[in-house]
Amino acid sequence: xxxxxxxxxxxxxxxxxxxxxxxxxxxxxxxxxxxxxxxxxxxxxxxxxxxxxxxxxxxxxxxxxxxxxxxxxxxxxxxxxxxxxxxxxxxxxxxxxxxxxxxxxxxxxxxxxxxxxxxxxxxxxxxxxxxxxxxxxxxxxxxxxxxxxxxxxxxxxxxxxxxxxxxxxxxxxxxxxxxxxxxxxxxxxxxxxxxxxxxxxxxxxxxxxxxx
Numbered sequence: 165x166x167x168x169x170x171x172x173x174x175x176x177x178x179x180x181x182x183x184x185x186x187x188x189x190x191x192x193x194x195x196x197x198x199x200x201x202x203x204x205x206x207x208x209x210x211x212x213x214x215x216x217x218x219x220x221x222x223x224x225x226x227x228x229x230x231x232x233x234x235x236x237x238x239x240x241x242x243x244x245x246x247x248x249x250x251x252x253x254x255x256x257x258x259x260x261x262x263x264x265x266x267x268x269x270x271x272x273x274x275x276x277x278x279x280x281x282x283x284x285x286x287x288x289x290x291x292x293x294x295x296x297x298x299x300x301x302x303x304x305x306x307x308x309x310x311x312x313x314x315x316x317x318x319x320x321x322x323x324x325x326x327x328x329x330x331x332x333x334x335x336x337x338x339x340x341x342x343x344x345x346x347x348x349x350x351x352x353x354x355x356x357x358x359x360x361x362x363x364x365x366x367x368x369x370x371x372x373x374x375x376x
Contacts, residue, residue: 223298223359231302232356234284236263238310239349240270241277245316246342248335281307292376302356305364305371309348312366316341 223231240263250256270276288295288303295303316337325331348364355362362368 223296227296227299228356228359231299232353234303234306235349235352236266237280237284237306238313239345240267241310242313242341242345243267245338247338249339249342281310289375297375298361301361301371301375304374305367308367308370309364
């Protein structure tokens with residue numbers, strides 16, 4: 165029998181912004197770029213060659229650390245999907261123990277997911293003058309990954325089976341979502357630490373389209 169752990173008692177908190185912070189990204193205002201002549205573009209690029217490198221795929225250590233931390237956002241938002249896995253496999257509880265303070269902080273207010281969503285999108289993704297493309301892409305990818313959690317949320321809130329095959333299907337769905345989030349966190353964070361761009365299935369292409 166699995167040992168009790170504070171990780172098992174986290175269940176999704178309904179937020180007044182449940183659908184708001186996961187609304188479709190294409191509904192948000194676009195970014196208009198001024199028309200610049202070829203000669204002007206060459207002058208700008210030659211004047212800011214080092215800055216162009218920072219806004220490309222190259223990443224400094226601070227950018228790597230910040231980008232890796234972004235992927236905690238969708239993982240903490242969806243950690244309640246791991247309640248069945250954590251109950252059956254206590255080893256996962258030990259693996260996630262270092263994240264318990266972050267989980268408590270994330271769940272301290274129902275507004276936290278919404279605040280993080282708007283902060284990451286408007287302060288990071290839409291701020292190319294302050295953050296490199298490496299940072300902004302990873303921020304956007306973490307946001308899209310969190311948006312996808314709306315689908316298993318809707319399934320649970322619509323059906324919410326108590327027993328039988330329905331409960332077994334729910335357990336399978338929740339466990340799959342949790343393991344996907346866990347693998348995504350490990351892969352994306354490791355890639356960011358190594359200065360490589362992680363491309364997660366289902367979300368990388370959507371994130372790419374939103375990063376200018």
